[in-house]
Amino acid sequence: MNENTQKIDSIKLEISDEVVIRIQDMNKWYGAFHVLKNINLEVNRGERIVVCGPSGSGKSTMIRCINRLEEHQEGHIYVDDIELTGNLKHIDAIRREVGMVFQHFNLFPHLTVLDNCTLAPIWVKKMSKKEAEEIGMQYLERVKIPEQALKYPGQLSGGQQQRVAIARSLCMSPKIMLFDEPTSALDPEMIKEVLDTMISLAEEGMTMICVTHEMGFAKTVANRVIFMDGGAIIEQNEPNNFFDHPQHERTKLFLSQILAH
Amino acid sequence: MGDNNRTNYGIVNAKPIADRDAPISTTGFIGWLRENLFSSVGNSILTIIGLLFIAYTVPSILNWTLFDAVWSGGADACRENPHAACWTFAGSWWEFFLYGFYDRTQRWRIDLVLWVLYVGVAFVVVDDDVRKTRPTSTILGFFIAIVSMVFMSLMIQHGAPVMWTMAATLITVGLVIWAWGLPNGRSRLGLLLLFAYPVLVFFMLGGGVLGLSKIATSDWGGFSLTLVIAITGIVASLPIGILLALGRRSDMPVLRLVSTLFIEFWRGVPLITVLFMANFMLPLFAPEGANIDQLLRALIGVALFSSAYMAEVVRGGLQAISKGQYEGAMSLGLSYWKMMGLIVMPQALKIVIPGIVNTFIGLFKDTTLVLIIGLLDFLSSVQTASTNPDWSIRSVPYSGYIFVAFIFWLHCYGMARYSQHLEDKLNTGHKR
Numbered sequence: 219m220n221e222n223t224q225k226i227d228s229i230k231l232e233i234s235d236e237v238v239i240r241i242q243d244m245n246k247w248y249g250a251f252h253v254l255k256n257i258n259l260e261v262n263r264g265e266r267i268v269v270c271g272p273s274g275s276g277k278s279t280m281i282r283c284i285n286r287l288e289e290h291q292e293g294h295i296y297v298d299d300i301e302l303t304g305n306l307k308h309i310d311a312i313r314r315e316v317g318m319v320f321q322h323f324n325l326f327p328h329l330t331v332l333d334n335c336t337l338a339p340i341w342v343k344k345m346s347k348k349e350a351e352e353i354g355m356q357y358l359e360r361v362k363i364p365e366q367a368l369k370y371p372g373q374l375s376g377g378q379q380q381r382v383a384i385a386r387s388l389c390m391s392p393k394i395m396l397f398d399e400p401t402s403a404l405d406p407e408m409i410k411e412v413l414d415t416m417i418s419l420a421e422e423g424m425t426m427i428c429v430t431h432e433m434g435f436a437k438t439v440a441n442r443v444i445f446m447d448g449g450a451i452i453e454q455n456e457p458n459n460f461f462d463h464p465q466h467e468r469t470k471l472f473l474s475q476i477l478a479h
Numbered sequence: 480m481g482d483n484n485r486t487n488y489g490i491v492n493a494k495p496i497a498d499r500d501a502p503i504s505t506t507g508f509i510g511w512l513r514e515n516l517f518s519s520v521g522n523s524i525l526t527i528i529g530l531l532f533i534a535y536t537v538p539s540i541l542n543w544t545l546f547d548a549v550w551s552g553g554a555d556a557c558r559e560n561p562h563a564a565c566w567t568f569a570g571s572w573w574e575f576f577l578y579g580f581y582d583r584t585q586r587w588r589i590d591l592v593l594w595v596l597y598v599g600v601a602f603v604v605v606d607d608d609v610r611k612t613r614p615t616s617t618i619l620g621f622f623i624a625i626v627s628m629v630f631m632s633l634m635i636q637h638g639a640p641v642m643w644t645m646a647a648t649l650i651t652v653g654l655v656i657w658a659w660g661l662p663n664g665r666s667r668l669g670l671l672l673l674f675a676y677p678v679l680v681f682f683m684l685g686g687g688v689l690g691l692s693k694i695a696t697s698d699w700g701g702f703s704l705t706l707v708i709a710i711t712g713i714v715a716s717l718p719i720g721i722l723l724a725l726g727r728r729s730d731m732p733v734l735r736l737v738s739t740l741f742i743e744f745w746r747g748v749p750l751i752t753v754l755f756m757a758n759f760m761l762p763l764f765a766p767e768g769a770n771i772d773q774l775l776r777a778l779i780g781v782a783l784f785s786s787a788y789m790a791e792v793v794r795g796g797l798q799a800i801s802k803g804q805y806e807g808a809m810s811l812g813l814s815y816w817k818m819m820g821l822i823v824m825p826q827a828l829k830i831v832i833p834g835i836v837n838t839f840i841g842l843f844k845d846t847t848l849v850l851i852i853g854l855l856d857f858l859s860s861v862q863t864a865s866t867n868p869d870w871s872i873r874s875v876p877y878s879g880y881i882f883v884a885f886i887f888w889l890h891c892y893g894m895a896r897y898s899q900h901l902e903d904k905l906n907t908g909h910k911r
Contacts, residue, residue, distance in 0.1 A: 287806050313812035324807030328825050328905070337821060338811035383807075390811060 233441060234263040238394055238425055239284060244293035246283065253279050254290065255450040261427065263393075266420050268436040268457075269429045271446035272472060277429045280446070281396045284427070285316040298393065314342065317387030321399040323379045325371040331358065331382050332367040335389045343390070350389070357385040361415050377408025381415050388419075395419065397428040433476065437461060445469045544881070557872050565878045572864045576882075579700015579855045585692060587639030588683045589703045591647045594630035595672075595679065596706070598623050598651050602658060603669040604897050606904065610665070623655060677714055680707060696774035700855035702886065707774075708781055708846040708856070713839050715782035720789025725819065727790065728797055738790070745787035750848055753780040758852040777849050785842045792834040796827030829905045836898035840891045858883050 239261040246254040254276050261267060269277045282288040283295060286302055286309045295302040297312045326334050335354035339345040345353075358364045361381035363374075371379050380400055387395060397416065401409045413435055420426060420439050430436070436443050436457055443460040445453045445468075453466045461477075464470045503510065516526045547563035549556045550570075557565035569576070578586050601622050609615050627648070634644050654671075658664035684707070687693045699707065726738030745753070757776040765771065800823050808818040828835070850859035861879040864870065 285810055287809060310812055310814070313810060316810075318806075318810035320803060320806065320810075322801075322803050324803040324810075326804065326807065326822055326826075328829065338813065341817050341821060342812045386811070 233265050236263045237261065238263050238298055239427075240294075240296040241280075241284075242294045242296075244280075244283065244290045244295060246279065246288065246290045246292075253449050254283070255448070257293070257451060259444075259451065261394075261425065263425050264423050265425055265442060266440050267427045267442045267444060268440040269427060269444045269446060270431065270433075270436065270472075271452075275446040276449040277446045278398050279449075281398060281427050281429055284394075284396060285313050285318055287318075314390060315393045316396060317390060317392035317394070318396045318398065319380070319383050319387055319400045321402050323371070323376075323383045323403075325379055325383055325386070327371050330368050330370055331363070331374070334371065334382060335386045338386070339389050353389055354385070357388045358382070360388070360418075361385045362411075375408060376404045377411045380404065380408075380412045384412075384415055384419070394425045394427070397426065397430065399429050399431070401430065401432055431476065433461070445472065447472070554869050554872065557870075557874060561873045563874065564881065565872060565874045566882075568865070568870060568875050568878050569882045572861075575701060575864055576857060576860050577701045578703055579860055580698045581700065581703070582692070582694055582698065584638055585686070585694060587634040587637035587643065588686070588691065590630050590633040590637060590639070591643065592680050592683050593703070593706075594627065594634075594647060595651055595676065597626050597630075598655060599668065599672045599676070601626065602655055603665055603672065604900075605665070607663065607665045610659070627651060673714060677711065680710070696772050699774065701860045702857040704774075704849075704854065705843075705846050705857040708778060708849060709843045711778045712781045712785045712842045712846070716785035716789040716838070716842065717835070719782070719786035721793050721824065723786060723790035724793035724797060727794055742787045742790050745784050746791065750781070750784055750845055751851060753784050754848060754852050756780070773852070774854065777852060777854060781842070781846070781849075785838060788838050788841075789835065792831050792838055793827065795834060796829075796831035797823065799830050800827050829902075832898050832902050832905075836894055840894055843891060843894070844887060857886070 237260050239259070241257050241259040244254060244257040245252070257280060259280075269281065271277050279288055283290050284297060284302075290302075298315050300308050300311055302308060302312055325331075326337070329337065332351060332354050335357060336345075336347065336350035339350040339353060340347060343350075355364055355367060358367055361384055363378055363381055363385075366374055366378060366382070371382065374382065384400075400416070401412050404412060409432070413432060416426070416428070416435070417439055428435070428440075440457050442454060443457050444451055445460070445464075445466070447468050453460070453464065453469045455465075460469075461473065464473055500506075505514075517523045542563070544564050547560065549560055549563060549565050549567050552567055553571065554567075556567060574586070578589055581589060601619065605615060605619055610619060631644060631648065634647065639647075654668060658668035661667055682688050683691070684699060684703075685694065685696070723738050723742055726734045727742060729735050729738070754777055757780040758773065761771070761776055804822055804826065805818065808822040813821065847856055847858040849856050850862075855863065861883050862876075865876045865879045
């Protein structure tokens, strides 16, 4: 953790006034079940937000609404001033701006690592193959696995796969990155390499929303921590206050549970 | 650590333990026998019974089919030796078995089409990287040369105009040379054949263009007809089946309902019924004077029937693809069709290769059912020939059926082997 602590200072970067994500009074139901309740959230460019909470609290569902992997029934979501509606053009435009990293990587097992990275630039951005491969290699170097470019995802370790998944998203040069429990499916030894990659992204000023249980990451990298329970945002604060002076009883209980051991 | 009382428990195995040879009884021939044939008293008895059965049946089978069989001469040779296979039957009638009643002076048109088919398939089934290695390139080259010589001589023998023989040579050899040098020659030629070949067959066999005389489909017959039906079914069923499978899994209720109804209807009726309906009932409903070709009706029936089966096979593959793959693709901004075409289908189809090829093989053999609507396919051409009075010999029908079975087996086994090869080649998911 010491290494990370040193990094904090450097990444307490300026956060711009520009709002990139605006969620207003969003509600979502799965059938009759009310999963997200009156979500209101504004994210500025350059923010690093950690979303935590017990399982089933709706944290994943909330960030998956931001790129329309889940549909909301009420309220408004604006990403870069484009409203997310049923309009396919808007959805496509937003998905180009928003990258996502999943718990189970979701790499394409039938394609090589490099092809995983170049697929979307070639087919969505209509880039030439050569150009896409240059960019792909560039990002694979950034996540420190250029030597694996021609292997298949199934030949890599979990940590390596997750770094490929990050590189794959970055190849689309997104303005916002969503992380949905990126380290939850990893062996303890591999968590650090993925977190380091995320930290270096944060240092470069990427706007990030991370659903994670890595409280160390939250303390050092986040500028804001959001706590969710029962489908609602219960509390949000900057990390020091959040961890040292939680206000809500539910937050206190949650923190005592996860920080106890 | 500092607890001296417990240091006895600390064990470090510093030296690696070297491998030793396994005991004789588990390896080698003796070990194999023991494990596979004589592992218990019961199994030993079964092994002995099995060996006796083989010793009793195999020699007589070999004698009947090979050693005592009639390989040359005419019907008389078989009449003299009725207790063994009569292969000269196939030898004397092979033209009928292959071409049916197709105009004798025009049979070279079938030769041309078969030539392209067998050379094309031989080329397409060999992988690009393997093709360039020494023994494979030689074998493939030889195979293509031999097939070409056989069909070229057949074309000449069947009186093909010189121009057509030269055109066929140029097309076949030209395509192979063109595809040989390309980086993805195999798949490019494959795609070209997939779309161009049915068109080539249609115009070459049917005629009516380029100075080729028209030949009614009722004159088509034999193995060439079987291939026409099988290839039509195969080429049509995969794309239609994929669309139906996507339709059945669609979010749109109407599309889903229509696809489901279509699949369940065609899957629920026997192929014989389909063929009967197409042949006898469709004309009753059709307006006066509208005359849809009999073969065409059968082809449509077979294609729709096999599409329904294919749809269910493909749907099985689609269900095996995790939601994560869709989400990964969507999060990158891929549209529905790109997601399906680039991410989902390649994986789903790979999983169901055995099922797809199984459907192809089933379809290939089911083409023999068209004999009940009076089409003269391979099987019925052999049956027809065996009723010829000159050949009314006891061994002839048996020999005929074995011949049919052998030819079918060759083609089906070829497909099965190729599917196995594809599975091995495409297996990237768990390769370590």
